[in-house]
Amino acid sequence: MSGVEGYMYPNEINLYWSVLIVLYPYITGLVAGAFILASLERVFNVTAVKPTYRLALLTALSFLIVAPLPLQFHLGHPERSPEMYFTPHSTSAMAMFGYVYLWYLMAVLTFEIWLDYRREIVLMSQKSKGLVRVIYKIMTLGSNNISERALHIDEKVSWIVTLVGIPSAFLLHGYVGFIFGSIKANPWWSSPLMPVVFIFSAMVSGIACVMVLYMAVTKLRGKTIDMKCVDTIAMYLFYTFIIDFSLEMLDLIHRIYEADESFRTLDFMVHTKLYFSQIVVQIIFGTLVPLLLLAITQLVKLPEIARKRMYAVAGALTLIGIFAMRWNVVIGGQLFSKSFLGYTTYKMSLVTKEGLLVAVGLTLLPLAILWVLVKLLPPWTDGHSAEGVAAD
Amino acid sequence: MKITRRQMLVLLPAAAIAWEHVMAGTPEAAPNYTMSEHWWSMLIDIPKCIGCGNCVRACKEENDVPDGFFRTWVERYHVEDEDMTNPTVISPDGGKEGFPPVEKEDEGKYFFVPKLCNHCADSPCTQVCPVGATFVTPDGVVLVDQKYCLGCAYCVQACPYGCRYIHPQKEVADKCTLCYHRITKGLTTACCEACPTGARQLVDLKNPNDPIHEFLRTHAVQILKPQMATGAKVYYNGLDGSVR
Amino acid sequence: MGVFKDAGHLFRFLAIFVFLFIAFWVIRGFVVPKSFGKYGHYRAASIDEIAAHPLHFAGHEACETCHVDVANVKKDGKHAHVNCEACHGALQKHAEDPASLTPTKPDTATLCVRCHEYSAARPKNFPQVHAAEHSTGLPCETCHQPHSPAMTSGGAK
Numbered sequence: 050m051s052g053v054e055g056y057m058y059p060n061e062i063n064l065y066w067s068v069l070i071v072l073y074p075y076i077t078g079l080v081a082g083a084f085i086l087a088s089l090e091r092v093f094n095v096t097a098v099k100p101t102y103r104l105a106l107l108t109a110l111s112f113l114i115v116a117p118l119p120l121q122f123h124l125g126h127p128e129r130s131p132e133m134y135f136t137p138h139s140t141s142a143m144a145m146f147g148y149v150y151l152w153y154l155m156a157v158l159t160f161e162i163w164l165d166y167r168r169e170i171v172l173m174s175q176k177s178k179g180l181v182r183v184i185y186k187i188m189t190l191g192s193n194n195i196s197e198r199a200l201h202i203d204e205k206v207s208w209i210v211t212l213v214g215i216p217s218a219f220l221l222h223g224y225v226g227f228i229f230g231s232i233k234a235n236p237w238w239s240s241p242l243m244p245v246v247f248i249f250s251a252m253v254s255g256i257a258c259v260m261v262l263y264m265a266v267t268k269l270r271g272k273t274i275d276m277k278c279v280d281t282i283a284m285y286l287f288y289t290f291i292i293d294f295s296l297e298m299l300d301l302i303h304r305i306y307e308a309d310e311s312f313r314t315l316d317f318m319v320h321t322k323l324y325f326s327q328i329v330v331q332i333i334f335g336t337l338v339p340l341l342l343l344a345i346t347q348l349v350k351l352p353e354i355a356r357k358r359m360y361a362v363a364g365a366l367t368l369i370g371i372f373a374m375r376w377n378v379v380i381g382g383q384l385f386s387k388s389f390l391g392y393t394t395y396k397m398s399l400v401t402k403e404g405l406l407v408a409v410g411l412t413l414l415p416l417a418i419l420w421v422l423v424k425l426l427p428p429w430t431d432g433h434s435a436e437g438v439a440a441d
Numbered sequence: 442m443k444i445t446r447r448q449m450l451v452l453l454p455a456a457a458i459a460w461e462h463v464m465a466g467t468p469e470a471a472p473n474y475t476m477s478e479h480w481w482s483m484l485i486d487i488p489k490c491i492g493c494g495n496c497v498r499a500c501k502e503e504n505d506v507p508d509g510f511f512r513t514w515v516e517r518y519h520v521e522d523e524d525m526t527n528p529t530v531i532s533p534d535g536g537k538e539g540f541p542p543v544e545k546e547d548e549g550k551y552f553f554v555p556k557l558c559n560h561c562a563d564s565p566c567t568q569v570c571p572v573g574a575t576f577v578t579p580d581g582v583v584l585v586d587q588k589y590c591l592g593c594a595y596c597v598q599a600c601p602y603g604c605r606y607i608h609p610q611k612e613v614a615d616k617c618t619l620c621y622h623r624i625t626k627g628l629t630t631a632c633c634e635a636c637p638t639g640a641r642q643l644v645d646l647k648n649p650n651d652p653i654h655e656f657l658r659t660h661a662v663q664i665l666k667p668q669m670a671t672g673a674k675v676y677y678n679g680l681d682g683s684v685r
Numbered sequence: 686m687g688v689f690k691d692a693g694h695l696f697r698f699l700a701i702f703v704f705l706f707i708a709f710w711v712i713r714g715f716v717v718p719k720s721f722g723k724y725g726h727y728r729a730a731s732i733d734e735i736a737a738h739p740l741h742f743a744g745h746e747a748c749e750t751c752h753v754d755v756a757n758v759k760k761d762g763k764h765a766h767v768n769c770e771a772c773h774g775a776l777q778k779h780a781e782d783p784a785s786l787t788p789t790k791p792d793t794a795t796l797c798v799r800c801h802e803y804s805a806a807r808p809k810n811f812p813q814v815h816a817a818e819h820s821t822g823l824p825c826e827t828c829h830q831p832h833s834p835a836m837t838s839g840g841a842k
Binding site: 056057058059060061062063066067117123124125126128129130132133136137138140141142143144146228232233234235320382383386387388389390 | 509510511514516528529530531532534535556560561565568569570571572573589590591592593594595597598599600602603604605607611612640667669685
């Protein structure tokens, strides 16, 4: 029973939710956040972020495809997961997952991307050859109608889909927060703020992710970064981050001030077992430093190169910080005993089904999917989008 | 649990057969038993518990409980005078082999607290199950359908008492069944059968002749973590306020 | 008419939805277990499956049907309320077919102290001894008959 201090109920010594369950809200958060960023352009007419609109959608889609995989790997009986669709339990937040996920995947993301790319898909299905042609043909769903009128209808429908998509994105990630926030047995989780904090941290991570991806990919393609676009994204990142941080601090101050029966235990945990991941990684390097960097870019007029570097550093730190936040919620919530009398230790395995390697693989998988999607459906606004495909 | 490809080939047809079984259902196990006539729970009489560990061993044997996990366990509390909020608690191997001698003989008080699933009427664990693989039966027992459970462990997180675990071999949620296979046959639970002092007693609240009714009328009885509002049905007599 | 013509591709997308939705309900009808939902949101048949688990402890009533002599000794003694299998272990196999399994006699050297060794944590009114001093190494049953342990009710036999 190594790694136990004080008293744990005997069944609590093992952690039941591993690093994969950390990954799951992280990935869903990126999906929701990336989509919200895309919706800025579409619904709120923030034209400056247009260069990232399609990239954000494709990013959201590639992460969404991967989102259920950590859960599947985690389940003791993954083959039984269809039961969640066939007999969903109405009182379970987790049962919602299947439906919200499918809704989001099919009715929101896939539909919106399809509408947005339909013109290119039809053109490519006529231009390309071989297997690629078949793929595009299937994607047209057998309709080659890209008349002005049809595209106009697409535009209108797409706007509605995005409008529906925003609450859907909130729902997708808000309910992930609710999965944790509704567990009254666990004082570290049980909080009505949890879904709200999850939504805002999701927006923060998604926006940071698309910003970093856009800068990195543009650099790799040898094109120039649209600074007006990145500046705007950074501004939105800064403001959502402030809301997110305020909410988290509100939660923290509330806990400290109320100091209920669980407080001493949780306080001790934050100062010992969670010190590095919570105080150092999440709050200092994952929140305060990027906030400071972004604040400087907002307040001081800096040259382009300095802004680029600061955005890149702030974005990367934000992504690490939000991951640490998920870690501290999921793992932190299992390190203390529900008797409030002791602590256990999480030992991450390396090569098991729920080990580190699988976690790393699942983190990289969305990027691979994104690479394929970008090849198939080029999101670039600089130069003709169809050109990229033809060149391949 | 690692599954090789070869094992997978063997397991798939086995799973298919198991699923057919799941679909068909099994015949009535106890034909003379009517669920609606019972409402099961348990009484723990703390002043009678001697910490022998008989209940833990009996439970392990009756229910094939895996090593290191417990459907029932016994805790030994040590509460110093005037420090009710900081008890020292131990439960070596769930109290299965009893307890070591006490360290501070003359300081504070010592007592044993047997724990098990509280078979809550408003159970937070069944509430969160995404597929309906755990439930409260019409006779008041919280059970797990191990042929339907996904093994997501959400119920384990939702139990305030730490009574659930994921079975390391079956990879599904596992917990106390209140010896459902015994009580439906007119027997008492294995832990009650093996308890030498009567510190644990199976209770049927719907049975008007059950001595529990007289007991509840004449004793100050408590449940664990009442603030959780779980409708816990395991009643503790003589429970100290320091017990969590 | 033009609107419908130019929105035709949208209906194709919708058709995929409708198809998947119907397929879902058809499959659902086949795979949801028959007894699901009989009493609540769960598989009612699982209750019977759990009720059919095998027994290990026979229960003292089963023991007493054959071992009337021991039951008679026990019922007037201090151990009247200690069930047989509390000391002898689970013996359902023996109860089902006595010939199949002969229970081993418990070793009093380890058995008795499990409950009666002194511990400050035990209730004060429970009989406890410091075994090493109390018996100076003699087996418990030299003085106490386990089924009726008080010295006056028989003692060494």
